[in-house]
Amino acid sequence: MTLPSGLGLAEGMALSRLTFEALWLLQVSVGGTAGQLEVEAYVLGMLNPDEHSHDVIAQAMNEHFLDEGQAYPVSYWSATATTAT
Numbered sequence: 001m002t003l004p005s006g007l008g009l010a011e012g013m014a015l016s017r018l019t020f021e022a023l024w025l026l027q028v029s030v031g032g033t034a035g036q037l038e039v040e041a042y043v044l045g046m047l048n049p050d051e052h053s054h055d056v057i058a059q060a061m062n063e064h065f066l067d068e069g070q071a072y073p074v075s076y077w078s079a080t081a082t083t084a085t
Contacts (some may be wrong), residue, residue, distance in 0.1 A: 009043045009054070023051035026060035051077040071076045 007015070013023065023043070024070060034042065034053050037074040042048040049057065054077045064074040 006075050007073045008075065009049075009057055010045060011060070012058070013043045014067075015073070016061055016064055018061070018064060023057070023060060023064075026064060027056050030059050030063065032060065057080035066082055 016023070018026070019038040020043070021036060024034070026040045027034060027039060032039075032053065033048075034056070038047065038053075039057060042049040042053060058074040058076050060076045065071065065073060
């Protein structure tokens with residue numbers, strides 16, 4: 001199965017089937033410092049992450065997809081910033 005590219009955090013989360021706790025641990029493993037509730041709020045759109053936080057969460061999801069044999073479907077900050085304008 002090929003995943004679509006250019007996904008936001010919420011779309012990537014839905015496709016990943018990760019729990020918020022698992023995503024939080026993954027983002028910590030790639031250098032993230034956000035707490036578990038912050039990660040959940042960023043993904044759900046309740047808080048707006050800064051560029052670094054967004055990219056770390058996207059990287060954590062993308063590494064999960066890579067481990068599952070998929071590409072990197074979740075967009076990084078620069079990609080979402082240019083498509084949002």
